[in-house]
Amino acid sequence: MTLEILTLDSLPAKHGFFTRRGGASSGVFSGLNCGHGSTDQAEIVAINRARVAEAMGVAPDHLLGVHQVHSPTAIVVDSPMPEKPRADALVTATPGLALSVLSADCQPVLFADAQAGVIGAAHAGWRGALDGVLEATVDAMETLGAARENVVAVIGPSISQRAYEVGPEFMDSFMDNDPDFARYFINGTGDRLLFDLPGFGLNRLRAAGVGHAEWTRHCTFSDPDRFYSYRRATHAKEADYGRLIAAITL
Known part of the structure; x- marks a missing residue:
């Protein structure tokens, strides 16, 4: 099966x-599992990552990532890096990465930022988004010459x-940080609430002054044929789950 790659004209x-379509993994990881942190076979994950690198037009060792720790750290x-640093975002102005x-x-x-030739990628869970990883990514891009009003960001x-x-x-x-963040929650069942993570991310990006921000509007939990989901795997009491990959290059 060929890889399925979602792209946006705005980026x-x-x-x-x-x-997850088009990968070599099987079982609960069936498809394009790109997470070495999973219990999937390392050689199969390497095959999947090599397919992604080929699709991006780079050598496998030029497909860079970080050891994600839900931090606000952008580097x-x-x-190419011999070891993955503990961080949750990367930026570069170097072609070929x-x-x-x-x-x-x-x-x-x-x-x-097409004008400056600067790109970035961030992993933003609720903790990282709350602590400022998206803003840190834009700040790091600025150190390479990007102008935040020219930055396009896509979730x-x-x-x-x-x-x-x-x-x-x-x-x-969230309320301890800013009472206005209550708008990202709606009532669920009993004392449960429903949190709008992409809405929160869009707000943080726009408040940071990026020129354009949008979400692809794909829900990982609700589409098991296309996406891995930690929460869905947890509800199903599965032993582990696959990891999706997103990538960008100049």
């Missing part, structure tokens, strides 16, 4: 939000509000 750099890269992030409900966010497939049930203590984490 002015070669990029792709890859679905500047200009060459593909920046990538993994996700399975969290937001994969790709950035580009890829993520868990949607209708599927993201949380408890009141989760909402408290």
Whole structure:
């Protein structure tokens, strides 16, 4: 099966939000699992990642990523890295490198300033988004000459509000930061609430001053044929789950 790659005309750099279709993994990982942090066979994950690198037009070792830790840390890269640093976003102005992030409900966010020739990729779960990883990515792009008003940012497939049930203590984490964040929550069953992660991400990007921000409007939880989902796997009591990849290159 060929790879399925979601792209947007608004993002002015070669990029792709890859679905799970077209990979070599099997079982609960069936498809294009690109996460070495999963319990999938390492050699199969390497095959999947090589297919992504080929689709992006780079060598496998030029498909760069980080050891994601739900942090607000963004790093500047200009060459392949021997080891993955602990961070949640990368930016570069170096052609021939593909920046990538993994996700399975969290937001994969790709950035580009075509005029400056600067790109970025961020992994933004609720903690990273709340702590400022999206703003940190734009700040790092500025150090390479990007202008935030020229930056286009796109949020890829993520868990949607209708599927993201949380408890009141989760909402408290946001309210302690800014009471206005209550607008990203609606009532669920009992004391449960439903959180709008992509809506929150879009707000943070727009508040950071990017020129254009949008979400692809794909829900990872609700489409098992196309997307991996940590929450769906947890509900199904599966032993593990695959990781989707999003990538961008100059």
